[in-house]
Amino acid sequence: METLATFDTLNSLLKGENILEQLPVSQLVEKIIERKEGILTNTGAISVKTGKYTGRSPKDKYIVRDLIVDDKIDWGPINQPISPKIFLQLYDKVIEYLKDQKELFVFKGFAGADPEYRLPIQVVTEYAWHNLFAHQLFIRPNEEELANHKAEFSVLFAPKFKANAEIDGVRSETFIMISFEHRIVLIGGTEYAGEMKKAIFSVMNYLLPEKGVFPMHCSANVGPTGDVALFFGLSGTGKTTLSNDANRKLIGDDEHAWSPKGVFNIEGGCYAKCINLSKEKEPQIYDAISYGSVLENVIVNERNREPDFDDGRLTENTRVAYPLHHITNIIQPSIAGHPETIIFLTADAFGVLPPIAKLTKEQAMYHFLSGYTSKMAGTERGVTKPEATFSACYGAPFLPLPAMRYAEMLGERIDRYGVDVYLVNTGWTGGPYGVGKRMELSYTRAMVQAAIHGSLKDVPTEKENIFGLNIPISVPNVPDALLNPENTWDNKEAYRQSAKELAEKFRSNFEKFTGVHEQIIKLGGPIE
Structure with missing residues (x-):
């Protein structure tokens, strides 16, 4: 858990009058429109832009090198070390910055569909749409789970806070930092929402093996007799297309874990590429883009608010985030053998x-x-x-x-x-x-x-x-x-x-x- 100092400052932040906790989709959509963070499309989905960062910033991702993880992490260009001192200095700055915001949005939920292995998380965001993204991508608690929820990892997302590379000891204005000692993910200087999703996946890839659970970057489905299939593959190999099978139920499209009991989805939603998307090619994804979904960097016709999935002017990495229940052919909960x-x-x-x-x-x-x-x-x-x-x-x-x-x-x-x-x-x-x-x-x-x-x-x-x-x-x-x-x-x-x-x-x-x-x-x- 967090050290006393970080726990106290985070606890103080979360007790502020500017905190809006666990807003439902309808209120988050209202806030997004009211705050002019995005627009409503003719599909019912919210459309947003992520500014100059339309993808992850892997060169700006760090793991805090402390005694807890020093001899375990595969240090190098992917897992770049950052000192605890630099992390804490930036953490304090981000906390002070967030305290000054008129509104802050908090989502409480889980990573991991299996209650035995799930990680309780909380996500604190400067933007309402980032909180909607977290609401749709992570696993949403029921009322009883929310009443007993105690976060074991916190994500602080401050996109408008930009680091000073010379003063703050980082490479650029952007930073994604994971501290396993303080159980905190710190994100700033980027509006790309996928940083939240992948940071928590990185956390799970560290924590789950300690429990004898195999984390996997794959999609998974299950047949009528309960037979499970996993699909591994990099972008462009057909992972999403081939795992979406009308005769089999989808467990999930991206992040899973394999425990002594079987396979479970780490997420509660999907984050699908939608460049050149069509109903003919990807009917499940196409139909999932409805109320509560979040379209990232998709060009929208100003007159009729229709998304143009073939337009890659902003980026080829156009995305849509939606909860699993927007797909009809799924297994719930996302657990199988x-x-x-x-x-x-x-x-x-x-x-x-x-x-x-x-x-x-x-x-x-x-x-x-x-x-x-x-x-x-x-x-x-x-x-x-x-x-x-x-x-x-x-x-x-x-x-x-x-x-x-x-x-x-x-x-x-x-x-x-x-x-x-x-x-x-x-x-x-x-x-x-x-x-x-x-x-x-x-x-x-x-x-x-x-x-x-x-x-x-x-x-x-x-x-x-x-x-x-x-x-x-x-x-x-x-x-x-x-x-x-x-x-x-x-x-x-x-x-x-x-x-x-x-x-x-x-x-x-x-x-x-x-x-x-x-x-x-x-x-x-x-x-x-």
Whole structure:
């Protein structure tokens, strides 16, 4: 818990006359409009702008380096250390700043759907819309839970308070600081609401392993018989699309944990990208954008207040935040049993990974640690050909502990529960980006469904000879010719050269990991 000094100053702040606590959605919407923080759209959703920061600021995120965490955190460019002295100086300044605001908004709730493992939190915000965001993204308490609520972590969000880099000992005006000693997340100098969500996820990624619970950056769904599937994948791999299945109920779309009892959602809502969103492509997300939802940086027609999801003038990272109950096909509460199937999604623009491969435990741990996908030419300035992108455990920016700690938890659970793990390539076939074509979604869906339904358990496989991946020789409703990537290339030598190039990128990336068991490298990685 907080030290006496920080507890007293926070307690004093929360007793101020400017505090508006646990406002319902209707009042928060009224406040947002009254304070001119946003506008109401024709969908009923609130539309807001986040200023010059339209995404997270990872270079401005810090963990306070104190005796509690010093020997546990994987310190480096992702988990940047900051001294307790600098944190406390900024904390005091933020407290004084918030005290002077006419209104402050407080949300009390939880991170974690399972009562045994959930974290009681409180979020104090300068903006009403940030509080609405917290209300929709975190788990909302019922009346009894609220009456007995005692926050174990507090988020203080002061977007208009800007740090002085020279005086305050930080890199810029923006700061996101996590103190595990004081149990506080301090955010300032940015209006991007996703900082709250991901800071608490980072907190859970530190706290849950201490309880024997495996935190995961993945989506999850459950079938009619209670079978659970997990979907890991970086942006653009199809995680949201493939986990939203009309025949299965959604547990959640982004953050989960795997306890000795099963899987539970860490959140109470969704934070979905909505650039180029359409009812045809993503009907559940499209229909979820209704009263109480928050649209971030979406251009809205001033005349009829209709959102234009195809307009990326402000950013390609347009977002919508909404509670899970805006989706009809969900399981409530967001708790289910142990997974039977895990899907690792990658969009390989080199066109050399198979569209589906069954992984051994060692391969699963290797590819989990690698967290591979690729950027395509033209998606960013200066990207003229496919670029390999690696993010450990498919969520490196949010992992305070060494990546191997999470990989070991995955491997242990694969053994204990007999989980089937598949690598699914939603990227290119028949050649790299610009030569081949992207795998048809209907085929990818068929492969994922076959994996989840157990149809591939007894199907013979052939071993691909560069990555050592085991490829099923047949998948229902998928042409056999597509399954081995080498067969889809006209130029076989070009295929081998490209595959070897990607394999070398995997090896090079893997060199950064320490404490990895030799068996994972020997049996899990490329063989050529």
